[in-house]
Amino acid sequence: MNKVGEKIKKNKKNDNIKIIRIAGVTFNNDDGTSRQKILAKCLANGKTKAKLIKYNFDGEKAIRVITEYGTIGNIPREEIQNVLSKVDMMEDINMDIKAFKDDNSKKTFYCDMIIKYAKSRREMKLKKIQDKSKSFTTEIIKECNDSDCNDVIDYCIKAKILNKNELYNGLSNQEIKDTYAKIYECNDYIFSCSIYNNEAKKHYEVFFKENDHEVYLGYIPIKHNKIVNDIINNKKIINGGIQLLGGRYKEYDYNEKMCKGIDEYTISIRIKYE
Numbered sequence: 554m555n556k557v558g559e560k561i562k563k564n565k566k567n568d569n570i571k572i573i574r575i576a577g578v579t580f581n582n583d584d585g586t587s588r589q590k591i592l593a594k595c596l597a598n599g600k601t602k603a604k605l606i607k608y609n610f611d612g613e614k615a616i617r618v619i620t621e622y623g624t625i626g627n628i629p630r631e632e633i634q635n636v637l638s639k640v641d642m643m644e645d646i647n648m649d650i651k652a653f654k655d656d657n658s659k660k661t662f663y664c665d666m667i668i669k670y671a672k673s674r675r676e677m678k679l680k681k682i683q684d685k686s687k688s689f690t691t692e693i694i695k696e697c698n699d700s701d702c703n704d705v706i707d708y709c710i711k712a713k714i715l716n717k718n719e720l721y722n723g724l725s726n727q728e729i730k731d732t733y734a735k736i737y738e739c740n741d742y743i744f745s746c747s748i749y750n751n752e753a754k755k756h757y758e759v760f761f762k763e764n765d766h767e768v769y770l771g772y773i774p775i776k777h778n779k780i781v782n783d784i785i786n787n788k789k790i791i792n793g794g795i796q797l798l799g800g801r802y803k804e805y806d807y808n809e810k811m812c813k814g815i816d817e818y819t820i821s822i823r824i825k826y827e
Contacts, residue, residue: 569644571668573636575618575626578663582624591622592662596650603648603666607637618666620648625664636668645669686791689780689824693759693795695771702797702818705761705768706739714763715742721803730805737816738801743794743823748773748785757781759795759822770795770820784826793824 578588594600605628606617616628616636625648628636649665709715721729721736729736747762756772773781784790799818806812 569670569672571635571670572649573628573632573666573668575664575666576629577626579661580626586623588623588625589662591620591625592650592664593652594622595620595625595648596652596662601647601649603646605636605646618648618664628666639670642670642674643668644671686825686827689777689784689826690821691773691777692819692821693771693773695818695820697768697770699800699815699818701768701770702800702820705744705797706800708766709744709763712763712766715739726803726811729803730809730811735802735804737799738803739797741796743792743796746770746793746795746822748781748822750782759820761795773822784824788826791825791827793822793826796821796823 578592581587600620600622603618603620603625606619608615608617613630614633614637615630616633617624618626618628646669647667649667650662651664652660652662654660706715710720717723719742720738722740724736744761745763747760747767749758749760751758751772754772755778756775757778758772759770761768761770797818797820799816801815802813804812804814
């Protein structure tokens, strides 16, 4: 089960999530391509995104499920009206692809479509604004010690800015063991920050900043000065912050032992703006 599936499994009571088993995954497409091979390719390459395309089949409404490699099937007939009635509320669409073997060890792939809906039309409107926004991302020139980055995470945990579901991707030790993956303590979380123009050094400095706690991290490469200046002075910033990549991790080795370690941090900054 991929990470999308794992998160859904833990949150089955979420009313904003709809899980639909895709129909027709064992058929071939009209162009002769195998839907089973497309599913296998998606799974092998970690592809989880899909889109829905409405069309007419024998005079009735139907919905295809399409990946970047091709069509994998259809939304079942009994779910079509429900899906179409809330199209404007769809926030995200993902696939959870699995396989099973029959008595002859033949592998067959199947797929659950996981649709996430916005909680309200206002929330969806805000998301559409963000989707139309521009973004600026760059790795900053780090001038802090790795211990400073750990201090940032420790501070956020103690201040309850981060919760358990946001640490180690929300995976338990057993789930880390099952995936044999290296899972970092903090991976996708965006921390708040401040950006200051250091006129003497002619670069923009980046600080982690939350309440009265401030840590200098480094500066944005000078080649980006023009766009950073334009964003700060002329654009409406929607959201942004710094992302720490690396640091403390857990993984299981092939002797079934839990390993813990620390990798060197890199720090990126991401800003969305209009």
